[in-house]
Amino acid sequence: MIRDPPDTATNVCSGKSSSTRWLAAAVLEYHLPMHTTRLARTLAIIVSLLFLFLTLNFPTSAQGRQGTAATPQAPGAPPGGRGGAATPAAVIGGEIDETPVVTHHSVTVHGKPINYTATVAQMPLKDASGETEAHIFYMAYTLDGVADAAKRPLTFCFNGGPGSASMWVHMGGMGPRSPKLEPNGSMPPPPYQLQDNQDTWLDQTDLVFIDPVGTGYSRAKTIEVARRMNGVQGDIQSVGEFMRMYIARNNRQLSPLLIAGESYGTFRAAGLAGYLIDRGIAFNGIVLIGTTLNLETIWSRSDDLVYQLLLPTQAADAYYHKKVAADLQRKDLSSFLKEAESFAMGEYASALAKGDEIAPAERKAVIDKLVRFTGLEPRYLENTNMRFDVSHFSRALLRDKRLTIGRYDGRLTGPSGLNVGETSEFDPSSTLITPPFTAAFTNYIRTELGYKTDMYYYPSGGIQPWDYAVQNGFGDTTAMLRNAMVKNPYMKVMVAAAYFDQATPYYAVEYTFNHMGLHPEMHKRISFEFYQSGHMLYIDSDSHAKLKRDFSEFLSRAVGK
Numbered sequence: 001m002i003r004d005p006p007d008t009a010t011n012v013c014s015g016k017s018s019s020t021r022w023l024a025a026a027v028l029e030y031h032l033p034m035h036t037t038r039l040a041r042t043l044a045i046i047v048s049l050l051f052l053f054l055t056l057n058f059p060t061s062a063q064g065r066q067g068t069a070a071t072p073q074a075p076g077a078p079p080g081g082r083g084g085a086a087t088p089a090a091v092i093g094g095e096i097d098e099t100p101v102v103t104h105h106s107v108t109v110h111g112k113p114i115n116y117t118a119t120v121a122q123m124p125l126k127d128a129s130g131e132t133e134a135h136i137f138y139m140a141y142t143l144d145g146v147a148d149a150a151k152r153p154l155t156f157c158f159n160g161g162p163g164s165a166s167m168w169v170h171m172g173g174m175g176p177r178s179p180k181l182e183p184n185g186s187m188p189p190p191p192y193q194l195q196d197n198q199d200t201w202l203d204q205t206d207l208v209f210i211d212p213v214g215t216g217y218s219r220a221k222t223i224e225v226a227r228r229m230n231g232v233q234g235d236i237q238s239v240g241e242f243m244r245m246y247i248a249r250n251n252r253q254l255s256p257l258l259i260a261g262e263s264y265g266t267f268r269a270a271g272l273a274g275y276l277i278d279r280g281i282a283f284n285g286i287v288l289i290g291t292t293l294n295l296e297t298i299w300s301r302s303d304d305l306v307y308q309l310l311l312p313t314q315a316a317d318a319y320y321h322k323k324v325a326a327d328l329q330r331k332d333l334s335s336f337l338k339e340a341e342s343f344a345m346g347e348y349a350s351a352l353a354k355g356d357e358i359a360p361a362e363r364k365a366v367i368d369k370l371v372r373f374t375g376l377e378p379r380y381l382e383n384t385n386m387r388f389d390v391s392h393f394s395r396a397l398l399r400d401k402r403l404t405i406g407r408y409d410g411r412l413t414g415p416s417g418l419n420v421g422e423t424s425e426f427d428p429s430s431t432l433i434t435p436p437f438t439a440a441f442t443n444y445i446r447t448e449l450g451y452k453t454d455m456y457y458y459p460s461g462g463i464q465p466w467d468y469a470v471q472n473g474f475g476d477t478t479a480m481l482r483n484a485m486v487k488n489p490y491m492k493v494m495v496a497a498a499y500f501d502q503a504t505p506y507y508a509v510e511y512t513f514n515h516m517g518l519h520p521e522m523h524k525r526i527s528f529e530f531y532q533s534g535h536m537l538y539i540d541s542d543s544h545a546k547l548k549r550d551f552s553e554f555l556s557r558a559v560g561k
Contacts, residue, residue, distance in 0.1 A: 136212065165211045171441050192440055256559040271481075288494065292504045304353065315340035316337060321398060323374070324372060408501060495527070
């Protein structure tokens with residue numbers, strides 16, 4: 001069974017379970033020593049039962065920042081639902097309180113107040129017999145004062161992994177509140193601070209942040225259900241069922257619908273678009289951030305194409321750290337990358353394809369050009385046979401400075417202890433952002449949104465081994481996205497790609513879309529936006545603002561405004 005970490009509290013300390021303890025206390029009172037009078041024992045039982053009644057019917061309400069106490073009924077709540085502090089939930093096999101916690105808030109964005117309602121809840125997923133087999137935890141934001149809320153755009157948002165909760169896009173990207181970071185997205189000194197997100201999407205669309213089963217507070221009832229949902233098909237089916245239920249429960253069938261996914265979330269988003277179109281749910285737009293739709297373009301080490309598609313990003317990282325040849329360093333980044341792309345798919349591709357049959361002179365010429373584009377030493381390139389993956393490159397680029405660059409964001413660096421390792425020991429673009437995000441989120445959800453639970457929140461991990469369910473070991477949802485675009489001639493796609501992202505290289509996603517077999521008219525519905533940042537492009541202040549501008553323009557096209 002999946003369990004919370006040992007240091008997580010296992011005793012339920014509030015809500016209905018607390019009431020159960022009071023009932024047990026009443027029974028104990030009944031069995032007081034014999035010298036206690038019958039009247040005293042009877043009074044003890046009456047008092048205990050009265051307290052039980054009050055506990056069940058008058059829960060503590062949650063208080064929102066700059067807002068009022070939780071409302072009695074949340075949109076889509078089951079009959080008799082209530083707002084207020086949630087009952088602590090359990091792990092697999094335990095009971096989870098499905099009661100939504102609803103609070104009201106206001107943030108100031110560019111001098112203008114935005115009033116909104118936040119709903120935090122667990123959505124039950126049922127099997128064919130009607131039994132609940134899992135719960136998906138979500139956080140929804142709806143703008144207040146909308147004349148016809150049913151027609152306001154609604155965007156479902158999630159991260160990737162697989163195995164990552166939506167905390168990152170929620171707190172860093174689209175949500176109304178965010179942690180305060182350094183301008184380039186690196187860690188500020190603790191203690192960390194929360195701030196109003198000046199680039200929130202809430203002024204233009206309602207938002208629903210989803211934690212797939214096995215992430216965040218989302219749990220399966222049994223290990224068998226967890227295994228089924230922790231795979232390509234099970235993940236798409238479970239998240240798709242959540243989206244269907246949310247739309248139905250909240251009467252959003254007539255709303256313009258969008259999906260915004262990051263990393264593996266783009267893989268999931270493409271799959272969902274194809275899966276749900278066959279179930280009568282069509283989307284106006286799909287936003288893909290840090291995109292990978294065909295995992296073979298970023299993972300295979302037996303296919304030289306992976307090295308070719310990765311090289312422009314590694315050249316961008318070298319350019320950022322001023323390691324490329326002097327004449328190339330003087331070019332603007334866009335012009336420099338065009339040369340790197342041409343080299344990657346031309347001379348470099350030809351050299352790799354020849355393998356051991358390459359002539360010594362050609363091999364030297366290609367290595368010399370690799371030195372110019374990457375700044376790596378000729379001897380290192382010779383020893384790697386001109387093939388260097390993310391982990392090796394991240395460690396090698398700034399070895400002379402005893403630094404390692406980030407996999408997610410090559411701009412960010414961290415110290416390398418003994419300076420002897422061949423591969424990076426850690427990813428500074430992950431370690432530098434995890435503490436402020438985790439601290440900000442866990443404080444925010446308890447204090448501002450009023451959702452209290454003893455469960456452990458898995459920002460990443462917490463899932464069973466992932467099942468890609470494909471013969472060659474790589475997942476691919478390009479066919480599902482193509483299916484959605486064929487059957488829904490109005491759906492548009494926005495690809496947000498970052499130049500310094502080695503996890504999902506920008507050139508690999510361009511290659512993927514150019515090899516999907518799309519009709520020429522379908523290509524017109526796809527727009528590419530590029531950012532001088534890393535995988536989580538929204539942590540950079542300039543890229544964050546650009547993402548909001550790009551989304552605003554995309555939304556206007558997608559909903560026909």
